[in-house]
Amino acid sequence: MTSFNVRTLDAASGRAIISDYAAHVLSWVPAGGQEVIWTPSTLRFEDGQHLGGGVPICFPWFGPGFAHGHQTAKTPLHGFARARNWRFDEQSFTGDHARFILDAAQLQPGDAPWLDDEPASDFRAVYDVTLGGGSAVAEAQTVASGVHVPSESANGSPVTVSVPSRSLPSQLLPSQSLTMALTVTNTGDKPMTFEAALHSYLHVGDVAGARLSGLEGATYLDATESGFPPKTQDTSEVAFGDFEVNRVYYSDASLELHDDVLGRTIHIAKSGSPQTVVWNPGKAGGETMSDTRPDAAEWRGFAAVEAAVCRDRAVTLAPGASHTLSQTLTVA
Numbered sequence: 395m396t397s398f399n400v401r402t403l404d405a406a407s408g409r410a411i412i413s414d415y416a417a418h419v420l421s422w423v424p425a426g427g428q429e430v431i432w433t434p435s436t437l438r439f440e441d442g443q444h445l446g447g448g449v450p451i452c453f454p455w456f457g458p459g460f461a462h463g464h465q466t467a468k469t470p471l472h473g474f475a476r477a478r479n480w481r482f483d484e485q486s487f488t489g490d491h492a493r494f495i496l497d498a499a500q501l502q503p504g505d506a507p508w509l510d511d512e513p514a515s516d517f518r519a520v521y522d523v524t525l526g527g528g529s530a531v532a533e534a535q536t537v538a539s540g541v542h543v544p545s546e547s548a549n550g551s552p553v554t555v556s557v558p559s560r561s562l563p564s565q566l567l568p569s570q571s572l573t574m575a576l577t578v579t580n581t582g583d584k585p586m587t588f589e590a591a592l593h594s595y596l597h598v599g600d601v602a603g604a605r606l607s608g609l610e611g612a613t614y615l616d617a618t619e620s621g622f623p624p625k626t627q628d629t630s631e632v633a634f635g636d637f638e639v640n641r642v643y644y645s646d647a648s649l650e651l652h653d654d655v656l657g658r659t660i661h662i663a664k665s666g667s668p669q670t671v672v673w674n675p676g677k678a679g680g681e682t683m684s685d686t687r688p689d690a691a692e693w694r695g696f697a698a699v700e701a702a703v704c705r706d707r708a709v710t711l712a713p714g715a716s717h718t719l720s721q722t723l724t725v726a
């Protein structure tokens with residue numbers, strides 16, 4: 395039977411939960427604050443399938459992929475990295491930092507070729523998740539709080555789990571942050587090209603009232619229209635509602651997601667990312683999402699804001715070269 399490990403970072407500044415499977419951040423609660431990461435009401439762990447919500451790592455392609463100036467039709471959507479077990483690095487684990495590793499040795503038949511006419515490249519992907527703004531709680535306690543989740547029930551059907559919650563101090567601490575950094579190194583002997591995104595499902599009280607600022611004047615591709623026509627963000631804020639928002643912005647700017655319902659602003663700073671993808675499926679798309687209850691309108695609970703390198707900004711690495719895509723979330 396396959397088992398799934400879920401790791402907990404536990405520091406004075408807050409608590410984060412990350413699954414080895416897909417190196418998937420499932421939760422971040424700053425001390426004294428509320429959940430920042432959205433997950434659906436049902437979180438299903440099943441080998442070969444991706445987890446819902448959280449922060450999927452899209453790699454080595456984004457969406458259906460893109461090569462030679464055209465969208466491709468690769469599956470699974472957003473690359474295989476989010477349907478693979480990543481290796482948890484026990485040695486570097488502390489109360490406020492965890493590292494996960496995926497390398498070419500873990501490729502499976504069907505993962506290659508990842509470009510139309512090239513075989514899969516040798517690579518090493520290292521994902522560092524770090525809580526900022528407070529010293530760590532004892533490491534032993536953090537290790538002990540990891541849980542093991544069997545992948546199948548006795549009758550062979552996938553199991554579902556709830557992410558555990560726990561009360562935290564009521565005073566928000568300064569400099570509370572969660573940093574996620576994906577470093578990809580070309581370990582092969584020929585150039586390697588990849589797309590990537592940190593597909594962050596950010597939790598909001600009601601997406602219809604959420605507003606994203608920091609993108610005014612930026613060019614974006616509108617993925618809700620055929621051909622992805624380029625447009626310009628001519629207002630100071632991106633609004634959400636019953637309509638779908640699905641855009642690839644050409645911007646490396648820091649962003650703010652304003653949420654009047656929860657009374658907070660999520661700040662998103664990033665590096666190594668010339669693009670930001672902004673997505674919410676709207677009512678029609680949201681009600682057909684798997685793992686959510688349509689009657690509860692769960693899709694209203696998130697806005698996806700994704701630090702990205704994709705399409706014509708895909709990264710090409712020379713042998714031995716590395717690229718780091720990172721984002722830091724803070725809440726005010």
Ligand SMILES: O=P(O)(O)OC[C@H]1O[C@@H](O)[C@H](O)[C@@H](O)[C@@H]1O
Nearest residue numbers: 447450471472593617640671673
């Ligand atoms: O695969 P997930 O997590 O359901 O996300 C799908 C969405 O991911 C977004 O990044 C894309 O812009 C959307 O086009 C896509 O529908």
